[in-house]
Amino acid sequence: MQITNGNWQAKINPVRGSLGFTRTEAMDMMLLAAGNTYKEIAKATGRSPKTVRGSIEKGYHKLGVYKAAGAVAEAMKRGWIAPLLVALLISGINPDMDAMRHRQPTRTRTHSSVTARISQRLNGSLYA
Template sequence: MTAETSITVGNWQGLLGHGAAPRELECLLAIAGGASGKEVARTLGISEDGVKKRLIALGTKWGVTRRAALVAEAFKRGVISPAIIALCAILVGHSIAGTEEFTRVRRPGERKLVETRIHRRAECALAVA
């Protein structure tokens, strides 16, 4: 996804060009994130009626009437997805490219060894004091 064809609102990402106008998509993404109509209006700087009208317009285009059904239809059409999916795609890309920075697999006892050293240092510091 490129920046020109997608919109991100909160933890949700939506694709343009699938029948939703940019402002309709912004409202839909905010609703998918759990925001109320009033919260969406405040965030986007429009009236609550403006949010309702945009969601009704999108619902009319897709043939649904309820907000939950509108979000479900957007999932079916592949218009919206959680932004975490984009993050996973980036991590997979790094692992394929050979960048081990994000995908380093630690040995099972490595963390425990570090914790043991920290505890010993703390015990020595208390014994000296």
């Protein structure tokens, strides 16, 4: 079964004690992936921050991680949560998006200028 929250979707397993997130853990993990703090998640779900922390720590235990970033990454890797494709489609609409992703190369010294400077040092013209 899948649930959606904002720009995230999650797979939940309604069978108790099985692999995967419960509905509460999935909801909390999606809100965590969206960048919310425990207090913000608690306010959005109508629970206390301590209850949210316990739910998220159960999710950490299921994933075998210790921090929020690791939990989100591991949950995405396992396919338990994923960003919606809407964001990917919107980025594909802009034709200049590919050009905006790449930085222009910085100007570097050319080989000839370095060689000229070394030869000037050897000839003593820089120190005269």
